[in-house]
Amino acid sequence: MKKYVQEDAPIYEALEQFRRMRIVPFDVPGHKRGRGNPELSELLGDRCVNIDVNSMKPLDNLCHPVSVIKAAEELAAEAFGAAHAFLMVGGTTSAVQSMALACCKKGDKIIMPRNVHRSIINALVLCGARPVYVNPDVDRHLGISLGMKVEQVEQAIRDNPDAVAVFVNNPTYYGICSDLRTIVEAAHSHGMKVLVDEAHGTHFYFGENFPVTAMAAGADMASVSMHKSGGSLTQSSLLLVGKDMHPGYVRQIINLTQTTSASYLLLSSLDISRRNLALRGREAFAKVAELAEYAREEINRIGGYYAFGDELVNRDSVYAFDPTKLSVHTLDIGLAGIEVYDILRDEYDIQIEFGDLGNMLAYLSIGDRKQEVERLVSALADIKRRYQKDKTGMLSQEYIPPRVVMTxxxxxxxxxxxxxxxxxxxxxxxxxxxxxxxxxxxxxxxxxxxxxxxxxxxxxxxxxxxxxxxxxxxxxxxxxxxxxxxxx
Missing domain, CATH: 3.90.105.10 (Molybdopterin biosynthesis moea protein, domain 2)
Structure with missing residues (x-):
C-alpha cells in the first residue's frame, strides 16, 4: 500500500479516481448516480450523487478496512496524537456509545458527571452498567453546571473502587474544562479507564493555547465531533483510542451498532477535513479564538449581556476555558437565552447554536468572518433596546441534581x-x-x-x-x- 502523509486524503483520492472511471453501476444505492432521482441530483449536484456509492474493493469497507479507509484512519490517529482512530458515520453519539460498550457490561459501575449528553446514558440502557454520578458545581449567576472537581472524582473512586471507568465531558457546551490530566492519573492509579466526550473539542488538537486534549492527557478513549468545529459533514465523527485499548476489539464493538452501508460523502469529508486541520488548523483556530475574544469584548460593551470567558477559571471546577466559545448570559436584560435565540432567527435572520433559560451560544469556527460577528453584536444591541424588561421571577437554573432510584x-x-x-x-x-x-x-x-x-x-x-x-x-x-x- 502507498505510504501516505498528512498532505494526502486517501478516501477522497480513491473516490476521484473512481469517478473518472465511469463504472456502470449494478449495485446499490438505487438512485444509480442520481439518474433514478433527478430531484435529488438537482438538490445535491451531479458531483455529489456520483460519489454516493457503496463499499467496493477499490474504496475499502468501513467495517473491516484494509486499504484507503485504513490509511485515512492511520492519518487521523497521527494528526490527533492517538494510537488508533476510527472513522464514525453515526455521529459522536455512536462514538460515545462505542466507548461505553467497549468498557462496560451489565452491572459494572461507571463514574460520570450528570450533565452529560444523552448518548452516554443511552449506552447504559443498552449495556446495563450502573452510573455513579458526580454532581457538578453550578455557577449560580449564570445558572450553568461546571466541570468535574478532582476532589469529587477522587471521592467517587474511593467510594466505588470496583468502578471500571470514569467518563468526562470536556469541554462542556459552554466551554468549561475539567482538570483532565489529574483525573486520568487518579483513575488509572485505581485500574479504571478514562473515556472523554470531546464532542466540542476538535480544535483543541490544533491550537497553541487551548486546553489539554484527551489524548495528550493520557485518556483511553475520546469521541471527537469533527463536524462541529472541524469542518466535516454533519454526522461524521472520530473515535480516538489510546495505546492500552485493543483496537480490534473496539472495532468489533463499533460494528455492533454502526451501519454496514457507510456514506462515502461522510467518510471523504472526514478525510478532507483531517487534512485541512493537519495542514492549516493551528492558524485557522488561532483566528477563531481571536474572533471570539473580539465578540466577547463588543457584546460586554453593550451592557446587560455577559459574554463570559477565562475569567471564570478557578483551576478546580473550571480548570480551563475554551477560548473559541461565545456563550452569552442574557437574563439581566429580562430575556431567557431561548427567547433571544428565537428573536435573532425570526427577526434578524441569525441562527445561533442554542439558547437555554439563561444563556445563548453562538458557535464560532473556521468558517466565520468578522462581518458576521459584527452583525450579531449589532442585533444583540438592538434586541436589548427593543425588548429589555425586568427579570423578576425568571428561572435560571440549568442543572438540577437527580435522585437515582434504578439503573x-x-x-x-x-x-x-x-x-x-x-x-x-x-x-x-x-x-x-x-x-x-x-x-x-x-x-x-x-x-x-x-x-x-x-x-x-x-x-x-x-x-x-x-x-x-x-x-x-x-x-x-x-x-x-x-x-x-x-x-x-
Whole structure:
C-alpha cells in the first residue's frame, strides 16, 4: 500500500479516481448516480450523487478496512496524537456509545458527571452498567453546571473502587474544562479507564493555547465531533483510542451498532477535513479564538449581556476555558437565552447554536468572518433596546441534581404507565426529557420526578425550548415505572 502523509486524503483520492472511471453501476444505492432521482441530483449536484456509492474493493469497507479507509484512519490517529482512530458515520453519539460498550457490561459501575449528553446514558440502557454520578458545581449567576472537581472524582473512586471507568465531558457546551490530566492519573492509579466526550473539542488538537486534549492527557478513549468545529459533514465523527485499548476489539464493538452501508460523502469529508486541520488548523483556530475574544469584548460593551470567558477559571471546577466559545448570559436584560435565540432567527435572520433559560451560544469556527460577528453584536444591541424588561421571577437554573432510584436499563425496560406531568411527582421516570440542543437530560430513566423538575420542564416549554425525549410528542405526559405493592 502507498505510504501516505498528512498532505494526502486517501478516501477522497480513491473516490476521484473512481469517478473518472465511469463504472456502470449494478449495485446499490438505487438512485444509480442520481439518474433514478433527478430531484435529488438537482438538490445535491451531479458531483455529489456520483460519489454516493457503496463499499467496493477499490474504496475499502468501513467495517473491516484494509486499504484507503485504513490509511485515512492511520492519518487521523497521527494528526490527533492517538494510537488508533476510527472513522464514525453515526455521529459522536455512536462514538460515545462505542466507548461505553467497549468498557462496560451489565452491572459494572461507571463514574460520570450528570450533565452529560444523552448518548452516554443511552449506552447504559443498552449495556446495563450502573452510573455513579458526580454532581457538578453550578455557577449560580449564570445558572450553568461546571466541570468535574478532582476532589469529587477522587471521592467517587474511593467510594466505588470496583468502578471500571470514569467518563468526562470536556469541554462542556459552554466551554468549561475539567482538570483532565489529574483525573486520568487518579483513575488509572485505581485500574479504571478514562473515556472523554470531546464532542466540542476538535480544535483543541490544533491550537497553541487551548486546553489539554484527551489524548495528550493520557485518556483511553475520546469521541471527537469533527463536524462541529472541524469542518466535516454533519454526522461524521472520530473515535480516538489510546495505546492500552485493543483496537480490534473496539472495532468489533463499533460494528455492533454502526451501519454496514457507510456514506462515502461522510467518510471523504472526514478525510478532507483531517487534512485541512493537519495542514492549516493551528492558524485557522488561532483566528477563531481571536474572533471570539473580539465578540466577547463588543457584546460586554453593550451592557446587560455577559459574554463570559477565562475569567471564570478557578483551576478546580473550571480548570480551563475554551477560548473559541461565545456563550452569552442574557437574563439581566429580562430575556431567557431561548427567547433571544428565537428573536435573532425570526427577526434578524441569525441562527445561533442554542439558547437555554439563561444563556445563548453562538458557535464560532473556521468558517466565520468578522462581518458576521459584527452583525450579531449589532442585533444583540438592538434586541436589548427593543425588548429589555425586568427579570423578576425568571428561572435560571440549568442543572438540577437527580435522585437515582434504578439503573437506566432497569427503568427503561420496566413495566410502565403514562401520567400527566403534573401528577408524576414522586414517581420514577422511565424515559428521557431534555432540551435539544444541548441534549443534556433534565430527567433520565431511573430518576425520581420532583416538583422542582416538573416546574423546570413546564417553564422551559413556556419559554419555547425545544423539548425532546418523551414518548408523548406534546410533552404533556411522562412514562413512569409502574408501582408494585410495597414500592417499585
Amino acid at each position: 437506566p436499563q432497569e427503568s427503561f425496560y420496566a413495566p410502565k404507565e403514562q401520567l400527566p406531568i403534573q401528577e408524576a411527582e414522586g414517581r420514577i421516570c422511565s424515559e428521557f426529557v431534555m432540551c435539544y440542543p444541548p441534549g443534556i437530560p433534565i430527567l433520565a430513566p431511573g430518576e425520581e420526578i420532583t416538583d422542582e423538575i416538573i416546574e423546570y420542564i413546564l417553564y422551559a416549554k413556556e419559554k419555547g425550548c425545544s423539548m425532546t425525549g418523551p414518548e408523548d410528542e406534546k410533552i404533556e405526559k411522562l412514562n413512569v415505572v409502574t408501582e408494585k405493592k410495597g414500592g417499585v
